[in-house]
Amino acid sequence: MSERNLTYREALSEGLVQAMERDDSIFVTGIAVDYSSGIFGTTSEALRRFGPKRVFDAPAMENALAGIAIGAAAMGKRPVVVHPRADFAFLAMDQLVNLAAKWKYMFAGRAGSLPLVVRAVIGRGWGQGATHSQSLQSIFAHFPGIAVVMPASPGDAKGLTAAALAADHPTVILEYRTLYESTGPVAEDYYREEIGRARTVRIGKDVTIVAASQLVLEAIAAAKTLADMGIDAEIVDPRSIRPLDESAILASVRKTGRLIVADTSWSLCGFASEIAALAAERAFAQLRAPVRRITLPDCPAPVSYKLEEAFYPGAADIVNAAASFFGMAEGKETASNKLVGEFKGPY
Amino acid sequence: MAPLPPKKKAKSEENVPSAEALIKYYRDMLLIRRFEEKAGQMYGMGLIGGFCHLYIGQEAVVVGMQSTITPDDAVITSYRDHGHMLACGMEPGGVMAELTGRIGGYSKGKGGSMHMFSKEKNFYGGHGIVGAQVPLGTGIAFASKYRGKTNVSLTYMGDGAVNQGQVYESFNMAQLWKLPVIFIIENNKYGMGTSIERASSTTDFYHRGAAHGIPGEAVDGMNVLSVRAAGLRAVEHARTKGPYILEMQTYRYRGHSMSDPAKYRQKEEVDKMRSQHDPIESHAKFLLEGGFADEAALKAIDREVKDISSKAAEFAQNSPEPPVSELFTDVLIETN
Numbered sequence: 001m002s003e004r005n006l007t008y009r010e011a012l013s014e015g016l017v018q019a020m021e022r023d024d025s026i027f028v029t030g031i032a033v034d035y036s037s038g039i040f041g042t043t044s045e046a047l048r049r050f051g052p053k054r055v056f057d058a059p060a061m062e063n064a065l066a067g068i069a070i071g072a073a074a075m076g077k078r079p080v081v082v083h084p085r086a087d088f089a090f091l092a093m094d095q096l097v098n099l100a101a102k103w104k105y106m107f108a109g110r111a112g113s114l115p116l117v118v119r120a121v122i123g124r125g126w127g128q129g130a131t132h133s134q135s136l137q138s139i140f141a142h143f144p145g146i147a148v149v150m151p152a153s154p155g156d157a158k159g160l161t162a163a164a165l166a167a168d169h170p171t172v173i174l175e176y177r178t179l180y181e182s183t184g185p186v187a188e189d190y191y192r193e194e195i196g197r198a199r200t201v202r203i204g205k206d207v208t209i210v211a212a213s214q215l216v217l218e219a220i221a222a223a224k225t226l227a228d229m230g231i232d233a234e235i236v237d238p239r240s241i242r243p244l245d246e247s248a249i250l251a252s253v254r255k256t257g258r259l260i261v262a263d264t265s266w267s268l269c270g271f272a273s274e275i276a277a278l279a280a281e282r283a284f285a286q287l288r289a290p291v292r293r294i295t296l297p298d299c300p301a302p303v304s305y306k307l308e309e310a311f312y313p314g315a316a317d318i319v320n321a322a323a324s325f326f327g328m329a330e331g332k333e334t335a336s337n338k339l340v341g342e343f344k345g346p347y
Numbered sequence: 348m349a350p351l352p353p354k355k356k357a358k359s360e361e362n363v364p365s366a367e368a369l370i371k372y373y374r375d376m377l378l379i380r381r382f383e384e385k386a387g388q389m390y391g392m393g394l395i396g397g398f399c400h401l402y403i404g405q406e407a408v409v410v411g412m413q414s415t416i417t418p419d420d421a422v423i424t425s426y427r428d429h430g431h432m433l434a435c436g437m438e439p440g441g442v443m444a445e446l447t448g449r450i451g452g453y454s455k456g457k458g459g460s461m462h463m464f465s466k467e468k469n470f471y472g473g474h475g476i477v478g479a480q481v482p483l484g485t486g487i488a489f490a491s492k493y494r495g496k497t498n499v500s501l502t503y504m505g506d507g508a509v510n511q512g513q514v515y516e517s518f519n520m521a522q523l524w525k526l527p528v529i530f531i532i533e534n535n536k537y538g539m540g541t542s543i544e545r546a547s548s549t550t551d552f553y554h555r556g557a558a559h560g561i562p563g564e565a566v567d568g569m570n571v572l573s574v575r576a577a578g579l580r581a582v583e584h585a586r587t588k589g590p591y592i593l594e595m596q597t598y599r600y601r602g603h604s605m606s607d608p609a610k611y612r613q614k615e616e617v618d619k620m621r622s623q624h625d626p627i628e629s630h631a632k633f634l635l636e637g638g639f640a641d642e643a644a645l646k647a648i649d650r651e652v653k654d655i656s657s658k659a660a661e662f663a664q665n666s667p668e669p670p671v672s673e674l675f676t677d678v679l680i681e682t683n
Contacts, residue, residue: 031539031541032539032540032541035539035540035611036610036611057541057545057546059507059510059538059541059546059547060477060478060507060508060510060511060538061510061511061512063511063512064512087476088476088477091476091511125397126396126397127395127396127397127398127448127459127460128397128398129397129398129457129458129459129461129462129475130457130458130462130475131461131462131475131476132398132475297674297675298675298678299674299675299678300457300678302448302456302457302669302673302674303397303445303448303454303456303457303458303459303460303462304448304449304455304456304457304668304669304673305396305448305668306448306668306669306671307448307456307457307668307669307671307673307674310671310674311674
């Protein structure tokens with residue numbers, strides 16, 4: 001399969017279009033999916049190719065829209081519901097958690113499959129603030145019956161989109177908004193990445209960094225700095241929050257004996273804490289240092305530019321945590337990814 | 348815009364506004380216009396980031412409604428909220444400084460354009476989640492009634508919010524409990540870039556309370572005196588009988604937000620509204636033709652509100668960035 005570099009948004013679009021070509025039961029809806037901006041350009045090509053019958057706008061009505069999508073999915077359609085801001089998916093939580101997540105189990109499979117895909121945009125951007133930037137992975141992943149994936153690279157964005165659109169269970173895809181312009185190699189042909197399989201992004205022997213979504217890029221930047229300091233970091237991208245590839249994470253922790261978990265959300269009851277608990281329960285004997293969690297400070301997201309800079313963790317925080325394992329001084333400067341500054345909306 | 352049938356006059360409506368009041372409506376509308384133009388400029392200069400939803404074109408709605416209530420009545424709205432805050436008497440400098448994310452802003456730079464509050468002025472927030480303020484406004488009216496008061500809650504929403512389920516849950520309880528709430532639907536024809544025809548099965552939004560027995564009327568939201576007349580009827584009803592719906596037929600000249608080029612509508616459509624229905628121009632004409640004010644007086648008002656907007660902008664630029672310690676203040680549980 002030949003590869004070329006694509007942006008994350010191009011890869012998402014390609015994954016969607018190729019899946020729609022193969023399966024005419026797929027349709028796409030949600031606020032602004034048929035706008036010229038096309039959810040960062042991820043739905044524009046699908047609209048051009050397949051028309052408004054398969055790609056159509058929906059009003060702000062997240063609760064009922066989730067239910068309508070579940071009803072359609074139960075009848076054999078494959079709905080893709082897009083939330084341009086994940087925070088609005090809170091209004092859809094009742095349907096997703098109480099109905100979609102229980103669909104198979106509660107009716108012992110008699111209700112059939114529920115091939116529903118929910119895409120939601122999360123993350124940082126100046127002025128996004130407290131109600132337009134939250135990361136919902138831990139909340140969704142808490143409930144058995146929903147898969148939650150967070151692709152960090154263009155290749156995974158395409159492959160996991162295709163996988164979600166071929167699955168028989170509901171899947172939430174969380175896309176960090178500063179990733180859309182990031183680039184990476186993507187195979188041309190249709191392919192699927194397995195949901196529930198982690199990817200080892202960098203092999204190392206001294207410390208394991210488990211990073212989710214945009215923080216994978218920060219971990220890669222951190223690993224370069226750490227290499228200069230003589231610390232060889234291994235980066236594991238879980239890619240899927242539920243199901244979770246526990247064995248890949250544990251294998252890495254058992255090898256390095258040190259664990260840093262970086263997540264785009266808060267610590268309390270969050271994904272980072274889950275991974276820390278996993279290591280404590282199942283790799284305690286191999287741990288040579290306390291686990292470090294790199295997460296959001298324990299407050300809502302502010303709007304002020306300066307406060308936002310202080311709010312979001314990045315490569316420097318990962319470097320400092322790793323350095324502390326080896327008795328090295330903290331405070332070393334590490335350039336974060338420049339993606340945030342390049343983000344120009346839409347709002 | 349189709350002409351609306353004449354409505355029965357409320358008792359209070361017979362109190363025709365004084366020349367002073369008529370001039371004040373002009374000033375209040377123009378202040379919002381100039382403030383918003385300044386905010387747009389500041390956004391263009393990179394001093395404001397993220398959200399900035401301008402109210403330009405809709406000024407008559409909030410100014411007309413504000414003229415029908417007392418300072419003890421409550422106002423709550425969605426994210427297109429700068430005009431409502433100014434109409435409630437909040438400080439322009441504090442609003443603008445919040446837009447620039449500075450410590451001098453109403454929310455110390457933590458809330459931004461969509462999230463400001465003033466208990467002193469009975470303004471219960473800009474709210475960022477579409478439709479979420481509607482049950483809140485209903486709850487404010489519930490508290491008023493529970494305390495044996497007749498203070499009303501002006502609960503604003505846009506046409507983009509009227510298809511949210513919680514709006515109808517609120518309508519039901521407001522009528523069941525006969526709450527003093529006025530649901531004001533600011534129909535500016537587009538929810539983000541989606542025209543009302545593409546989003547709503549019926550676009551006569553003043554009928555949306557019919558299933559609950561809530562009276563409603565459509566109002567020329569581009570005319571401050573039409574808004575005021577309808578507002579007086581609604582307030583009188585709400586204080587004694589229960590909820591009321593006003594569909595304000597209005598128009599926003601700018602995009603949904605500053606990053607929206609508004610390519611989904613024709614330039615002619617905007618030009619027509621601006622040239623034929625502008626709420627400020629038409630009220631100026633009314634003042635001049637009625638002999639309530641002369642050109643010089645109106646020019647002086649423009650100078651005054653431009654000056655206020657410039658000072659607000661200056662304050663917003665000079666106000667310091669919040670210190671990092673502000674991240675951890677005002678969180679429910681203080682962290683140590």
